[in-house]
Amino acid sequence: MRQYMRQIMFTEPKIILIMDLSQRGYVTYYYDGKRQREYNGKKINLEINPNNCKSYNDRLKQFRKLAFEITKALDSGWSPLQSSPKTDQPTLQNALELIHSTKMNSDLSLTYKRDLAKVLQQFLSFLPAEQLSGSPSALNPREVERFLNQFNTSATHYMNKRRTLSVLFSELLRTKLITENPVQLSSRRKQKASLHKIYSKEQLQSILEFLKPNYPNLHLCCLLAYGCFLRPHQESRLLCIGHISDDCTKIKLSGSENKSKKIRIVNVPPYVQSELRHLANIGLNPHTNLMSRSVEPYNVSYLNTQWSRAKAKMFNIGLIQKDQTIYSFRHTAAVNVYKKTKDLHILQELLQHSNMVVTLNYLRGLGEVNDERLKEFMPEL
Numbered sequence: 001m002r003q004y005m006r007q008i009m010f011t012e013p014k015i016i017l018i019m020d021l022s023q024r025g026y027v028t029y030y031y032d033g034k035r036q037r038e039y040n041g042k043k044i045n046l047e048i049n050p051n052n053c054k055s056y057n058d059r060l061k062q063f064r065k066l067a068f069e070i071t072k073a074l075d076s077g078w079s080p081l082q083s084s085p086k087t088d089q090p091t092l093q094n095a096l097e098l099i100h101s102t103k104m105n106s107d108l109s110l111t112y113k114r115d116l117a118k119v120l121q122q123f124l125s126f127l128p129a130e131q132l133s134g135s136p137s138a139l140n141p142r143e144v145e146r147f148l149n150q151f152n153t154s155a156t157h158y159m160n161k162r163r164t165l166s167v168l169f170s171e172l173l174r175t176k177l178i179t180e181n182p183v184q185l186s187s188r189r190k191q192k193a194s195l196h197k198i199y200s201k202e203q204l205q206s207i208l209e210f211l212k213p214n215y216p217n218l219h220l221c222c223l224l225a226y227g228c229f230l231r232p233h234q235e236s237r238l239l240c241i242g243h244i245s246d247d248c249t250k251i252k253l254s255g256s257e258n259k260s261k262k263i264r265i266v267n268v269p270p271y272v273q274s275e276l277r278h279l280a281n282i283g284l285n286p287h288t289n290l291m292s293r294s295v296e297p298y299n300v301s302y303l304n305t306q307w308s309r310a311k312a313k314m315f316n317i318g319l320i321q322k323d324q325t326i327y328s329f330r331h332t333a334a335v336n337v338y339k340k341t342k343d344l345h346i347l348q349e350l351l352q353h354s355n356m357v358v359t360l361n362y363l364r365g366l367g368e369v370n371d372e373r374l375k376e377f378m379p380e381l
Contacts, residue, residue: 010074013038013067017060024051025059027067029074036080041066043080044073089177092139093132096120099171107256109234110300119164123147136172141182148186155189162186197323198332206319215310217291218326220275221303225329227272229350231259232326233304238297242286244268248276260352338363 010031017025027038041048046069050062090098100120104113124132126147131139144165151161166183173181199207204226211219224230224239228251235258243251251266258264268276279290289297307326314320330351337347348359 013070013074015060015063015067017056017063019056021054021056021059025063027063027070029070031074031080034081038066038070038080041069044069044078089135091133092127092136093124095136095172095177096124096168099168102171103167109259115160115164116167119161120168123165123168126150136177137179139178139182141185144182145186148183152189158189162188197321197328198335199324199328203319203324204329204332207314210314210319211310214313215306218303218306218310220279220290222326222329223272223275225326226333227269228266229330229333229352230266231330233300234259237291237300237303239290240286241288241290244276248273258352260354262352264352334362 011029013027013029015025016028024039029036039051048062048066048069050059050066053059053062097120100116103116127143131143148158148162148165151158162183166181169178169181169183172178208219208222211222221232221236224236225232230236230239230251235253238257239251243253243257245252249268251268253264253266255261255263276290285295287295289295291302292298303326311320311325315322334347334351337350338344341347344356344359344363347363348356351359351362353359353362
């Protein structure tokens with residue numbers, strides 16, 4: 001139907017260009033039965049001027065670009081018969097709020113959405129009314145720099161705010177409401193590496209023995225993080241009966257149920273299988289959540305609350321150290337696999353990282369790969 005309507009409303013734009021550069025070329029098409037000629041991109045508000053080119057090949061290249069942009073505009077509903085091709089440009093505040101609304105309705109993590117909403121609220125409160133009611137392109141980059149300087153308490157805090165704010169302006173740049181991202185013009189801060197302390201073998205056993213009778217859901221979560229590399233808050237917390245194979249040897253997550261956005265099939269080691277077999281008997285409904293024992297999972301802060309309570313007790317009795325967290329189980333597993341295999345590709349697959357660079361940075365962040373360790377790989381003559 002769309003193709004049929006397209007053929008009725010307009011024909012495919014064609015390039016008319018001859019070798020004699022003294023004659024102007026143009027793009028021609030029929031719109032609603034009327035022939036149209038476009039010599040440049042002025043009508044669609046683009047700076048494309050093929051006839052200004054000094055060679056035939058350059059001119060042809062620009063005309064191809066013009067024809068493509070005209071086709072795209074026509075497909076989007078633009079009409080060459082409009083008296084004014086330009087639409088009213090939104091204010092900076094309206095544009096940012098629209099982007100925020102779109103992000104909130106997309107498939108992003110709750111933490112990401114929370115940080116984005118916070119930064120937007122802070123930025124809108126910081127800017128004066130005349131800036132917010134003006135054009136996005138009229139924003140002075142110095143205002144962005146002044147806003148970010150409020151968060152200079154640490155390099156990490158500053159860069160987190162800078163990174164989040166840049167997401168909003170990247171969308172303005174993509175939609176051509178601005179020509180340059182002002183956040184990228186602001187200064188950067190060098191963040192100090194924050195090492196995540198991993199658990200020793202003795203700690204793992206002691207902590208799991210403490211958690212099993214006192215915090216059974218935490219015990220399950222930590223086993224899944226260590227043995228299956230599942231992320232605690234989104235993957236382990238939301239795990240249901242239907243995700244587990246009948247023999248409890250595999251866990252299958254759809255693209256919408258894990259961070260990689262790809263179907264993920266996880267091999268389950270024997271020490272985790274025994275726990276899953278016990279829990280698999282809680283009901284026949286495949287949507288029954290393993291932790292809540294119902295179709296409704298616990299809220300996103302559930303594991304954080306449980307861990308805070310358990311950690312305080314474990315710290316007091318010397319089971320755990322200050323910088324060791326619920327994520328340290330996944331980190332410990334990653335280091336153990338790397339020590340065993342020295343294979344980044346295997347580790348990347350297990351961690352479900354998008355590429356090997358992410359995995360390498362992950363190991364560096366854990367302090368497992370550093371300049372001293374690299375000495376053993378130096379070439380010999």
